[in-house]
Amino acid sequence: MIDEAFMPFARIIERLVSFRPEVVDEEAGVRSYIYACELHLPIELDVVRDESGALRIGSTPPLYDVDTSFRPTFHALRFTADVPHHDDAD
Amino acid sequence: MPTENTAWQLEELVDSLVVELDKTRETLAVKAINKPLTYTVKELALDLQIFPSYDGDQVRFVTAQPGQQGASKVTIQLGSITDQQVRATTKVPGAKHDINIDEIGIDKSTRKRLRKLGVNSVEDLKEIERKDIDLQKVSDSEIDYRALANQIQKSRRGQRPPKVEAVSLSRDSQDAPYLVVRGERLAVDPAFQPVAVVNQTLAEVMSSSDRELRIQLTPEHRFGRQNELILTFDPFAVIRMNVKA
Numbered sequence: 106m107i108d109e110a111f112m113p114f115a116r117i118i119e120r121l122v123s124f125r126p127e128v129v130d131e132e133a134g135v136r137s138y139i140y141a142c143e144l145h146l147p148i149e150l151d152v153v154r155d156e157s158g159a160l161r162i163g164s165t166p167p168l169y170d171v172d173t174s175f176r177p178t179f180h181a182l183r184f185t186a187d188v189p190h191h192d193d194a195d
Numbered sequence: 196m197p198t199e200n201t202a203w204q205l206e207e208l209v210d211s212l213v214v215e216l217d218k219t220r221e222t223l224a225v226k227a228i229n230k231p232l233t234y235t236v237k238e239l240a241l242d243l244q245i246f247p248s249y250d251g252d253q254v255r256f257v258t259a260q261p262g263q264q265g266a267s268k269v270t271i272q273l274g275s276i277t278d279q280q281v282r283a284t285t286k287v288p289g290a291k292h293d294i295n296i297d298e299i300g301i302d303k304s305t306r307k308r309l310r311k312l313g314v315n316s317v318e319d320l321k322e323i324e325r326k327d328i329d330l331q332k333v334s335d336s337e338i339d340y341r342a343l344a345n346q347i348q349k350s351r352r353g354q355r356p357p358k359v360e361a362v363s364l365s366r367d368s369q370d371a372p373y374l375v376v377r378g379e380r381l382a383v384d385p386a387f388q389p390v391a392v393v394n395q396t397l398a399e400v401m402s403s404s405d406r407e408l409r410i411q412l413t414p415e416h417r418f419g420r421q422n423e424l425i426l427t428f429d430p431f432a433v434i435r436m437n438v439k440a
Contacts, residue, residue, distance in 0.1 A: 118215070119223065153201050154201045160201065160210070178260060178263060181241070182241055184236050185238050186236060187235055
């Protein structure tokens with residue numbers, strides 16, 4: 106079982122790319138689109154085995170911005186969130 | 196704080212990552228049906244703080260946990276790969292009659308050594324044979340190719356055992372009796388002459404093929420109403436049967 110403070114890796118990626126691709130300023134009448142966004146963030150990992158012996162990767166971004174004596178180990182995640190075929194949308 | 200991290204092999208972690216990313220892709224694909232401007236994930240990389248260990252056989256890693264220092268860093272980069280690249284770099288898995296080396300009765304160390312050489316199936320071994328590579332030499336004499344070839348033959352024979360459909364008594368032009376054994380996959384090894392024993396006496400095999408065997412009978416065979424026939428088609432296929440006249 107993955108620790109309850111952690112999410113399956115698929116879900117964290119999915120949430121990280123679930124931001125609005127549009128930047129709209131209705132007063133100025135401007136609308137912009139974000140076609141690609143590079144994310145680079147520290148994450149914590151919880152790697153466990155399930156009942157079938159398969160590895161399950163739990164992950165979470167840093168939860169607390171508090172300096173403690175017990176520092177979590179941060180791994181780093183990098184990827185590009187990209188809208189495919191954005192040239193077609195131009 | 197997470198629970199104790201599990202030791203893993205690189206292959207396992209990459210497999211799990213790929214499964215997770217496939218799930219993400221599926222979810223995002225569904226989302227893209229109604230929201231055309233949905234993001235996809237490209238060029239994902241993960242820098243892991245890990246503690247490696249080697250038990251003399253396998254390298255395993257444990258991800259560093261809170262408070263642990265002195266970890267090593269491993270970067271896993273999952274790039275996109277086209278279907279053409281997959282075809283160019285991947286062998287078609289499991290041809291119909293291919294035998295995995297797990298199915299051959301070979302000892303664990305030989306199997307492990309073969310895997311290290313990239314040999315996972317009998318078809319891989321045949322490919323090495325075709326290229327005239329001395330397996331014994333490249334494995335520092337750890338692999339006895341002759342013993343391996345025998346095991347492969349045994350496994351193959353186990354998959355395609357001989358099947359006797361009928362045994363009949365016939366006579367040649369000189370009125371000499373002979374037995375005709377018909378069936379499937381009988382004498383399949385051209386390098387081995389089948390051996391027949393009738394009533395505990397060796398008999399001459401006049402002709403043999405994968406469909407039929409002819410066995411010469413002489414008075415020494417005391418062929419009567421109840422007879423015992425033992426046929427050795429090759430070193431891995433022996434049949435014993437009772438033949439009633």
